[in-house]
Amino acid sequence: MALEHAILVSLLEQPGSGYELASRFDRSIGRFWTATHQQIYRVLRRMEADGWIAAEEVAQEGRPDKRVYSAAEPGRRALSAWLRAPVEPETVRHDLAVKIRGAAFDDPSGRAGLVAEVERHRAAHTALLHRYLAGERRDFPDPAALDAQQALQHVVLRGGIEYERMTVAWLDDVLATLHRLG
Amino acid sequence: MALEHAILVSLLEQPGSGYELASRFDRSIGRFWTATHQQIYRVLRRMEADGWIAAEEVAQEGRPDKRVYSAAEPGRRALSAWLRAPVEPETVRHDLAVKIRGAAFDDPSGRAGLVAEVERHRAAHTALLHRYLAGERRDFPDPAALDAQQALQHVVLRGGIEYERMTVAWLDDVLATLHRLG
């Protein structure tokens, strides 16, 4: 499984608590790996038991204490071993595409509902695209002056940007097709 | 869950056995929904018990008998209800993106391995793109003369094609970035 590895990479980039990791997964990392806070907490405990990461209790004022994790050497070695092993092609679960093909077997009112649904997704993807673009301007203002870590983060972000662009264009194609069908 | 719905759509387009469904999921449907034969057989039995689909035993020569399923009316109604409910944005599990960001924390030999891995994925995506394009030429030679079902299948296929094009271009970007990093 690779949630462990995604967490390791995130902790190597920046130590953090389970809660902080969960919000990172909701934002940037969520683009290529989704996880709920439950999953993250469970895997964090296992990783700590395996010695892959180390935890430090941090007391806070006005809010509960937190456990800040950072990657330990065995974890870094495990990541390195995983990097050398081939991985499978990405898996996708694209409900909307299933719906689009399914719309052929529904009546016209179902098709009208689908238009609204596609428009909703289009708005969400457009918003995400703009968030990525804003993040790019903020974090990578000078693409010529990046170290290795930043350059790799940037190329992954560019992947997200291109994915969102392509998706918005495709959803426009879907809307045009649905429009032609009446 | 939506595997049920993906199966319903596939059976509405064309009745088939569990084995046939599994190979469809390995080919066209696998683009937006992956499933192993185990999952498919298990869900088919549940769907049959729920009356969503009907099975017919078909004897064959030279090979085992098969159970050919087709969508029943309650299944079509369940699909229709699902089409009217909003769905979540697609979820992605993109190991390769995790690896790319993880490569910042590995030594140069790990980075060399990553180049090979990216090239492997690039070849796979290129092959898939060409398969999709060949399928498009075969199944949709005249895009102006399609019924609703075909038009919807075609627009989903175009989504797959654009996704593969975008991915190949992005992997080239990744390779160029890795090359620049030495």
Add this chain to the structure above:
DNA sequence: TCCTGCTATGCAACTTGTTGCATAGCAACT
């Protein structure tokens, strides 16, 4: 002749991922 591979289905065990709920203090708004 043996081995591989394809069609065709399935059990059992295991790992992952999801959902609902619970706690708890504080801030900000109503």
Add this chain to the structure above:
DNA sequence: AGTTGCTATGCAACAAGTTGCATAGCAGGA
């Protein structure tokens, strides 16, 4: 004073997905 919302973590139960193995007949090549 009450409600909502954020930080912060977690249990328990359930649903979904994966992996390894098994069966079985036939085709085709080494």
